[in-house]
Amino acid sequence: MATATAKIAPSMLSSDFANLASEAHRMCQCGADWLHMDIMGHFKVELGSIGHFVPNLTIGAPVIESLRKHTEIFMDCHLMVTNPLDYVEPLGKAGASGFTFHYEAAKDNWQELILKIKEKGMKPAVAVKPGTPVEEIYPLVESENPVEMVLVMTVEPGFGGQKFMPEMMDKVRTLRKKYPSLDIEVDGGLGISTIDTAASAGANCIVAGSSVFGAPEPAHVISSMRKSVEEAQKKS
Numbered sequence: 001m002a003t004a005t006a007k008i009a010p011s012m013l014s015s016d017f018a019n020l021a022s023e024a025h026r027m028c029q030c031g032a033d034w035l036h037m038d039i040m041g042h043f044k045v046e047l048g049s050i051g052h053f054v055p056n057l058t059i060g061a062p063v064i065e066s067l068r069k070h071t072e073i074f075m076d077c078h079l080m081v082t083n084p085l086d087y088v089e090p091l092g093k094a095g096a097s098g099f100t101f102h103y104e105a106a107k108d109n110w111q112e113l114i115l116k117i118k119e120k121g122m123k124p125a126v127a128v129k130p131g132t133p134v135e136e137i138y139p140l141v142e143s144e145n146p147v148e149m150v151l152v153m154t155v156e157p158g159f160g161g162q163k164f165m166p167e168m169m170d171k172v173r174t175l176r177k178k179y180p181s182l183d184i185e186v187d188g189g190l191g192i193s194t195i196d197t198a199a200s201a202g203a204n205c206i207v208a209g210s211s212v213f214g215a216p217e218p219a220h221v222i223s224s225m226r227k228s229v230e231e232a233q234k235k236s
């Protein structure tokens with residue numbers, strides 16, 4: 001069975017938002033495979049309550065559309081919103097490449113969501129927050145129209161620069177054992193000091209924000225992380 005190849009995805013949440021296009025070019029030159037785009041903060045009014053999926057607001061489809069005019073790179077969109085279905089059409093039109101919804105926000109409509117994401121030509125993926133047992137997403141991987149990637153959050157979603165949660169690696173190991181060629185992404189606190197833990201557990205898609213953008217040589221961080229994933233795969 002084919003191995004899931006290493007993909008290093010700098011999280012643009014840690015970039016200089018005022019210079020997004022040049023930051024995207026810089027990451028491409030530094031060897032990024034994907035750009036990770038964190039989309040946060042949809043309001044849902046229901047029975048008088050107003051809630052956010054995460055306590056933050058970032059970017060939306062208009063920004064993806066603007067950035068798409070400057071780069072052809074795969075844009076890996078991570079939706080931290082209460083109603084991901086509302087964003088499929090606008091993000092598809094805007095030029096998003098991957099659409100990762102949170103299972104916690106799509107327990108009732110993930111089948112419809114996956115179909116619509118595929119219809120719009122995007123790669124469907126599901127994310128799980130630290131408190132969600134990974135077993136809950138098996139039906140999404142095994143469905144007739146499956147997700148093509150699982151994102152295991154290694155911090156509570158909402159902000160960059162948080163501490164990596166090594167205890168999430170049990171989820172990654174379990175998924176890798178069960179699905180040898182599945183794309184498994186990790187997001188939160190990844191960098192030189194944590195990559196080996198994630199890579200040896202079986203993660204192949206690595207999101208990294210502060211460790212890449214905060215480094216004097218982002219290209220070095222990106223290539224080290226890729227090497228770590230490839231070495232771990234050779235050993236497994």
Ligand SMILES: O=C(CO)[C@@H](O)[C@H](O)COP(=O)(O)O
Nearest residue numbers: 157158160161188189209210
């Ligand atoms: O989804 C999120 C945060 O919710 C992430 O994509 C962060 O942006 C990753 O940033 P670092 O932890 O790598 O700084």
Ligand SMILES: [Fe+2]
Nearest residue numbers: 038078187207
């Ligand atoms: Fe993210």
